[in-house]
Amino acid sequence: MQGIICSYPAMRTLTCATSTSAGNVTDVLALIAIKSKISNDPQGILKSWNDSIHFCWWAGITCSHRRHGVTILDLSSRGLVGSLSPPIGNLSFLREIRLSNNRFHGDIPHEIGRLCRLQLLNLSYNSFEGKLQSNLSCSNNLSILHIDDNRLIGKLPVELAPVSKLTYLSIRDNHFIEGIPPFLGNLTSLIYFAARSNNFGGRIPDALGRCRSLRNLGLGGNNLPNLTLLIELYLDYNKLNGSIPSSFGNCQNLILLTINDNELSGSIPKELFNIYSLCVLLNISHNHLVGSLPSEVGKLTNLNTLDVSENNLSGEIPSSLSGCTSLEILNLEKNQFQGNIPPFLSFMRGIRAIDLSCNNLTTKIPQYMEKFALEYLNLSFNNLEGEVSTKGIFANESIVFVERNKKLCGGITELGLPRCNIKQGEKGKLSLVEIIKIVVSVTCAIAGVIVVSFFLFGWYKRKNEDQSSGSLLRESFRQLSNEALLKATDGFSSSNVIGKGSFGFVYKGVLQEDGTNVAIKVHDLKHRRASKSFNAECQASRNIRDRNVARHSPKSYSFTRISIAIDVASALDYLHHYCWKPIVHCDIKPSNILLNNDMTARVGDFGLARIISGPRKPKARRSVGVRRTIGYTAPEYGMGSEVTVQGDVYSYGILVLEMMTGKRPTDSLFEGGLNLHNYAKTALPDQSPQDRMTTSAVLNELHLIRNNLLRNQAHR
Numbered sequence: 001m002q003g004i005i006c007s008y009p010a011m012r013t014l015t016c017a018t019s020t021s022a023g024n025v026t027d028v029l030a031l032i033a034i035k036s037k038i039s040n041d042p043q044g045i046l047k048s049w050n051d052s053i054h055f056c057w058w059a060g061i062t063c064s065h066r067r068h069g070v071t072i073l074d075l076s077s078r079g080l081v082g083s084l085s086p087p088i089g090n091l092s093f094l095r096e097i098r099l100s101n102n103r104f105h106g107d108i109p110h111e112i113g114r115l116c117r118l119q120l121l122n123l124s125y126n127s128f129e130g131k132l133q134s135n136l137s138c139s140n141n142l143s144i145l146h147i148d149d150n151r152l153i154g155k156l157p158v159e160l161a162p163v164s165k166l167t168y169l170s171i172r173d174n175h176f177i178e179g180i181p182p183f184l185g186n187l188t189s190l191i192y193f194a195a196r197s198n199n200f201g202g203r204i205p206d207a208l209g210r211c212r213s214l215r216n217l218g219l220g221g222n223n224l225p226n227l228t229l230l231i232e233l234y235l236d237y238n239k240l241n242g243s244i245p246s247s248f249g250n251c252q253n254l255i256l257l258t259i260n261d262n263e264l265s266g267s268i269p270k271e272l273f274n275i276y277s278l279c280v281l282l283n284i285s286h287n288h289l290v291g292s293l294p295s296e297v298g299k300l301t302n303l304n305t306l307d308v309s310e311n312n313l314s315g316e317i318p319s320s321l322s323g324c325t326s327l328e329i330l331n332l333e334k335n336q337f338q339g340n341i342p343p344f345l346s347f348m349r350g351i352r353a354i355d356l357s358c359n360n361l362t363t364k365i366p367q368y369m370e371k372f373a374l375e376y377l378n379l380s381f382n383n384l385e386g387e388v389s390t391k392g393i394f395a396n397e398s399i400v401f402v403e404r405n406k407k408l409c410g411g412i413t414e415l416g417l418p419r420c421n422i423k424q425g426e427k428g429k430l431s432l433v434e435i436i437k438i439v440v441s442v443t444c445a446i447a448g449v450i451v452v453s454f455f456l457f458g459w460y461k462r463k464n465e466d467q468s469s470g471s472l473l474r475e476s477f478r479q480l481s482n483e484a485l486l487k488a489t490d491g492f493s494s495s496n497v498i499g500k501g502s503f504g505f506v507y508k509g510v511l512q513e514d515g516t517n518v519a520i521k522v523h524d525l526k527h528r529r530a531s532k533s534f535n536a537e538c539q540a541s542r543n544i545r546d547r548n549v550a551r552h553s554p555k556s557y558s559f560t561r562i563s564i565a566i567d568v569a570s571a572l573d574y575l576h577h578y579c580w581k582p583i584v585h586c587d588i589k590p591s592n593i594l595l596n597n598d599m600t601a602r603v604g605d606f607g608l609a610r611i612i613s614g615p616r617k618p619k620a621r622r623s624v625g626v627r628r629t630i631g632y633t634a635p636e637y638g639m640g641s642e643v644t645v646q647g648d649v650y651s652y653g654i655l656v657l658e659m660m661t662g663k664r665p666t667d668s669l670f671e672g673g674l675n676l677h678n679y680a681k682t683a684l685p686d687q688s689p690q691d692r693m694t695t696s697a698v699l700n701e702l703h704l705i706r707n708n709l710l711r712n713q714a715h716r
Contacts, residue, residue, distance in 0.1 A: 026090050027070045028055050033087035034073075040081035040103075069093030076122070077101040084128075089114040100124040100146065108133055108147075115139055124148040124170070132157055132171075142166060148194070149173040161186045170194040172218070179203065180219070185210040196242050197221035220245050232256045236283065239263055244284070246271040256280040260287070260307065267291035268308075273299050280630065285309040285331065292316075293332075298323025304630060305329040305638050309355065312336060317356075322347050329638040333378065334358040341366055341379075349373075350675055353635035357381050357401070365402075370394050373677050375635045375650075380404050387411075387420045480511070485520055487512050492522065498594075506604070519594050519604065560599050561659050567601035568593060572652060575603075576645040582612040584643050588651035589632045590658065610643045631665030631676075 035046050048059045055070075056063035062072035070091045080102040088097070089111025095118060104126040110133040112121070118139040124146045131154035136142065143165045152174040160166070161183040167190060176198040184193065185207025191214060201223040208214075220242045230251050240262040248257070249271030255278060264287040272282075273296035282303060289311040297306070298320030306327060314336040321330075322344035328351060338360040345351070346368040353376035361382040369377070370392030377393060378401040388411030394400055397414035409420040488509030489496050496507045498519065507520045568588070575583040585592075585603065592605040632654050634647035654665055657680050663669060665676045 024055075024068055026092070030085075030087040030090040031055060031058070031061070031070070033085040037085040038080050038082035040079075042079045045075065045078045045080070064093055067093060072096045072098070074098040075102065080104065083107075084109055086111045088112060091115065092117070094118055096120040098122045099126065102126055104128060106130075108152075112136065113139060116141070118142055120144040122146040123150065126150055128152060130154075132176075136160060136163070139163065140165070143189075144168040146170045147174070151175065153177070156181050156184075158183050163187070165189055167213075168192045171198065172196045174198055176200060180205055180208065182207040184208055187211060188213065190214055192216045194218040195222065199223065218242065223247070229253055233258070235259045235262070237261045241265070243267075244269055244272060244289075248272055249274040251275060253277055256282075258283040260285040262287055264289060268294055268313075270294045270296045273297050276300070276302070278303050279326070281305045281307070283307040285311065287311055289313060293318055293321075293337075295320040297321055300324050302326050305331075307331040307638075308335070310334040314338065316340075317342050319344050321345075324348070326350065328352045329635060331355045331638070332359065336360055338362070341369075341384075343368070345369075350670070352376070352675070353638060354378070365389070365408075373675065375399055377401070384408055388415065388417060484511065484513070485509070488518060489520060517596060521605070563599065564593070564595070564601040565656050565659060568603060568652060568655065571601075571603040572645075572648055576648065582645070584610045584612065584645055585648050585651075586610060586643060587629060587632075588648055588655060589629050590655060593655075 031049065035049050038046065041047075045059050048057070049055075055061060056068060060073060060075045060078075061070055062074070063069060064071050071093050073088075073091070073094060074096070076098045077100070080099075082104060083106035084099070084104055086109040088094075088109060092115070094115050097112070097118065097120070100122045101124070104123070105128065107130040108123065108128050112118070113133055113136050116139060119141050121136075121139075121142065121144070125148065128147070128150040130152065132147070132152055136145075136157070136159065140163065142163050145166065145168065148170050149172065152171075154176065155178045156171070156176060158181065164187065166187050169184075169187070169190060170192065172194050173196070176195070178200065179202035180195065180200055182205040184190070185205065188211060190211045193211075193214065194216070196218045197220070199222065200219070203225045204219065208217075216239070218241065220240075228250060231253055233251070233254060233256070236258040237260075240259065241264065243266030244259065244264055246269040248254075249269070251257075252275060254275050257275070257278065258281065260283045264284075266289065268284065268289055268291065272284075273294060276299060278300050279302040282300065282305070285307045286309070289308070291313065292315035293308060293313055295318045297318060300306070301323055303324050304326060306324065306329070309331045310333065312335065313332075316339040317332065317337055319342055321327075321342070325348070327348055330348075330351060330353070333355045334357070336359065337356070340363045341356065341361055343366060345354070346366070349372075351372065352374060354374065355376070355378040357378040357380040359382055361379070361384060363384070364386035365379065365384055365388060367389065370389045372393055374393050376399055380401045381404045384402070384405040385407030386409070388394060388402060388408055390410070390412050395412060397412060400415070402408055402411070402415060402417070409418050411417045486492065488511050489507045490509075492507055496509060497505050498508045504522045507522065509518050509520055510516070511518060572585070572588070575585060583606075585606065586608040587605060588603070592603065594602045594604050596602070632651045634641075634650040637643075637647060654676065657676050658664055661676070661680055663676060663679060667676075670676060670679065
């Protein structure tokens with residue numbers, strides 16, 4: 001039937017060239033109807049839709065080679081304006097419809113539901129209105145449905161449930177209402193579901209858990225459950241995108257929130273700082289956040305750790321941050337903050353660690369910083385200028401980092417900064433500070449000899465003891481039945497509980513066969529990290545052959561607390577330097593120190609231990625410090641630093657201070673800038689200002705000696 005004349009209402013006459021079947025005529029009429037509803041074609045894409053060439057050669061059209069029917073309609077990103085004509089449902093061989101990024105409006109024709117071969121429907125970034133048609137379920141082969149960024153309303157039609165091949169469903173930025181429908185659990189092939197920025201409410205249905213293939217789920221910007229009873233929320237290390245939901249502000253019981261290491265963008269919502277209960281950690285680092293740090297941050301008066309590092313935040317550091325009076329760790333590194341180091345930081349006397357590195361901060365380092373009792377200060381990679389102090393914390397190069405500030409000078413020689421210009425008249429004259437340095441150097445030299453002698457004594461003592469420990473080690477690992485453990489603990493009675501950790505309980509017991517006192521740790525395998533903790537403890541235990549860790553022969557000391565401190569120090573020294581593979585315990589605290597009948601101390605609980613298998617140190621998760629015990633953990637762990645033996649030494653220092661003062665680092669006494677370190681210093685005799693300066697310098701030098709000793713031993 002060559003040369004058939006085809007007509008359509010309100011259309012000019014069209015010759016259907018080389019048409020050979022009624023199916024072809026149907027396709028041509030449908031395409032002409034689609035063209036008729038397009039009122040603006042800025043790119044002239046539809047000019048080829050005429051009778052001069054076969055319709056299979058028209059722009060945006062792909063046909064089947066066998067049937068010469070239209071299989072793909074692709075007019076995406078053409079700037080077309082108009083509505084979508086219902087005769088599109090007559091293109092019976094159509095497999096793909098791609099009309100995204102245009103200006104189509106009106107309803108989505110329900111006739112699309114007749115296309116039983118349709119596999120892909122992409123109508124995103126248009127202005128379609130009305131409800132999503134329920135008869136899309138007729139398209140049993142539909143696997144990809146994208147209708148983002150339109151004006152669709154109503155609820156998702158339950159008729160989508162039978163579309164079992166659906167793998168990608170994206171309905172973002174519309175006006176869908178009610179809840180996430182439970183029928184989505186029937187879409188077992190679903191890989192991607194994005195429903196961000198709609199008006200969904202209620203709870204996330206449990207049925208969604210049946211979508212075993214689901215890999216990407218985006219539900220932000222809705223009115224889903226407020227989770228008002230939630231206490232801790234960990235959303236870190238995912239692929240979350242979009243903005244941080246302002247609805248987090250409704251979670252008024254949260255004490256910890258981590259949404260770091262995702263792909264979040266946009267600004268930080270002010271509502272995030274209305275969670276007055278936040279007291280442990282707020283970590284939104286390693287995202288793509290922009291804008292300023294909102295002034296509302298000062299409302300978090302109980303917050304311990306704030307980490308907004310590695311984003312694209314800009315502007316000045318807000319002065320309201322001074323309201324965070326409980327802050328101990330502040331991490332703003334790798335942003336675009338500018339201006340001065342704010343003076344209000346001087347009011348944060350409880351601060352232990354500050355990282356302002358890799359920003360655009362200018363002017364001088366404030367003099368008040370030298371008076372801080374900081375354990376970590378990083379001002380590297382900024383535009384700071386002027387002379388660096390040699391007093392206070394700046395006398396300790398192990399905790400202060402100021403490199404890559406080209407205009408800085410002075411400071412102690414270990415910082416490697418150029419000398420500042422010295423005025424005439426000051427040359428050849430020793431200052432009070434220099435005189436004090438000489439006195440301190442002599443004092444530290446003596447202290448160094450004492451410390452080295454202590455380590456040599458411990459090494460000699462261990463060498464002699466190890467020679468006689470062979471037989472003891474061979475019987476260290478006993479095989480006990482469950483029945484024996486039950487009898488030893490009276491059926492794991494609660495009266496025998498001597499400790500509780502993150503992953504279970506520790507029971508005391510007496511073995512009936514020989515009366516041996518034992519401590520038995522029982523892991524709760526319902527906890528998702530319990531298995532990992534158990535494996536870590538087993539792996540660490542197989543490398544341990546020390547009496548203060550595994551078993552210990554009785555001995556006596558005249559002063560009990562000193563003997564306990566020596567036992568723990570000996571155990572740590574062995575773990576760090578004499579194991580077959582060095583071990584970092586990572587959780588030294590009083591509850592992990594066990595005492596036997598003669599008050600001999602043993603270090604226990606290796607569930608968080610890390611084995612250093614070679615010259616390279618193990619990488620720790622960035623939140624490793626927070627997930628251990630607040631108050632005992634080294635401050636650099638809160639910054640995401642690597643696990644090191646120095647971290648154990650820090651925890652040991654806190655343990656000793658607690659033993660000597662009777663105060664825990666988390667005691668309610670330590671408020672308003674007072675902490676355990678300062679509290680211990682107040683026990684020193686009355687001193688003149690000059691003596692206090694000398695004492696502070698001696699303590700700093702001793703801290704440096706400790707780090708140097710640890711470094712030297714680590715290379716042995």
